[in-house]
Amino acid sequence: MGNEKKFFGYKAAIGAFLIIFANLGACTTLGTFLASLSAYSEHSLGAVGQIGTVNTICNIILSVVAIKALGKLGPKKTMLISILACALHMQFYTFATPGANAQSLIFMYIAGGLASFAITFGTHAVCSALIADWFVEKRAKITGYVLSGAGIGAAAWVFLAGQLFKITDYKNCYRIMSVLVLVLGLFAVFFLIKTPEDLGQKPLGWATDAGSAGNTADVPGVSYKDALKSSTFKFLVLGLLFTSFGGTVFLSYAPSWWQMNGMSATGAANWNAIYLLLAGGLLLVAGTISEKLGTKGFVFYVCVAYVLTFICMVVWPATGGAVYMMVLTVIFGAAAYPVNASIPSFVGTAAFGPREFGQISATLMIAVYIGQATASPIMAAILQTAGGMGLGWKICAIAVAVGMVFLLAALKVSPMKDKK
Known part of the structure; x- marks a missing residue:
């Protein structure tokens, strides 16, 4: 019972939930501000909407990179990159200026690319891998809890964006939300995102699984x-x-x-x-x-x-x-x-x-x-x-x-x- 009380896996799951909640939720708010980005920068909605195209292309490319990063850096550093990229992508939207200039479009497209780092380095695949490290038993159930951060985060951040937009402009909305991303994300990364190897623990259900031999090959x-x-x-x-x-x-x-x-x-x-x-x-x-x-x-x-x-x-x-x-x-x-x-x-x-x-x-x-x-x-x-x-x-x-x-x-x- 003493070992059960010290089991850290549930805290790691909470951390993974917060990471996906912050990353995917914050990135989902683009739709709320798309028209404002277009109006402020004086670029057409179609041109600004290509942020989504840049983001999707980068998602595909960075998915391959994320696989290697997770293996070499581990979940903590991989998720740290995602949080920093998520906060930074919001800041790049604030660099846009009026006048339909190319520089504003470049900044917005860079923001779309940075959002891809948040999505590929800190959402479904990486969070699921962390849960797989901690849980043999209850894996599907805990994974479901963690990945619910995607839907809950999207709803919560879009709602927050709408409320902020009532009292200030899109640039201040993004500045405020980027700070919230950093607060939530950095807390999760530094205090909750740990692996069994970090703490010298075994996954939940390890003793009842074929993995009890303690070797990855088993x-x-x-x-x-x-x-x-x-x-x-x-x-x-x-x-x-x-x-x-x-x-x-x-x-x-x-x-x-x-x-x-x-x-x-x-x-x-x-x-x-x-x-x-x-x-x-x-x-x-x-x-x-x-x-x-x-x-x-x-x-x-x-x-x-x-x-x-x-x-x-x-x-x-x-x-x-x-x-x-x-x-x-x-x-x-x-x-x-x-x-x-x-x-x-x-x-x-x-x-x-x-x-x-x-x-x-x-x-x-x-x-x-x-x-x-x-x-x-x-x-x-x-x-x-x-x-x-x-x-x-x-x-x-x-x-x-x-x-x-x-x-x-x-x-x-x-x-x-x-x-x-």
Whole structure:
């Protein structure tokens, strides 16, 4: 019992939650200030909106770097880089000046690149790897708690940004929020982010696992190199490409669709906030749901929820904007949110085991970022067709369904299947 009381893993999990809460939440606020950045700098909204393109491209590139950084630097230093980059990216937005000059655009694009360091070095993959170091037992449940920081952080920081924006300009909003990022992030990094090796402890459940021998090679699972060569990995990449595409389209275009069909901007923002809050709450119990349903059941649950979300989006205008249909859309969308946050961690662990979970999970996130990168150009092409955004929702439903098939196929041929 004495050793149990000294177990530091839960504090490390709180630290990881704070890191992802600060990084992803703060980076999500760009949408709140995009119009103000455009108006102040006198650049077109389209030009300023390319911040998102820069960010996505950098996410893909830096995902590879983050994998190596995590292995060489460890989670503490990797997360420290993410926090410093997150605070600095907000400061770069304040360097913009009026006059539609190239310098302002460069500063904003640099900010988008710095945000990528925050996202790749301090969110899903790195935080999940830290939890994998601390927990053999309860891993899915604790991972779900930690990754809920993504949804809760997005809702909280967007709300904070909106409140600050009522009393000051966008530059002061960013300055205030950058200080809050540093306070939360540095506290977590220096006081909570520690590994079992740092403290001479064993992961929770170590004694009941094959890893009790105390050697990494004895931990159950597949090596990183063997995982990359497997058909399971290829199926997972395809599944994540399709599902992350659909999930990103919903996150990016849902408020616009609601406004296109008669909802006010305030109403759309309120429904989106409700969606993010509910999604954050459901992410808290995503690990528990995964344990109850099993990984295959969890994949089926979240993917079907997204398909139902897209069906609701298509049907909603025909109902005259019925509130009950919005309620269903928000509920199904929130239930499906783990597609954007938890699937790489949960499915990656189930498919390959915990042995080199950090590297495998980080690599799988590259597929997620590529899927996200395809959302904007594909939707831009769809919007030029006669079907417009309504057709886009139908294509998203098909994409997520196809992704689900690939994810389930990956689990079916998993090298861990015969070891359980």
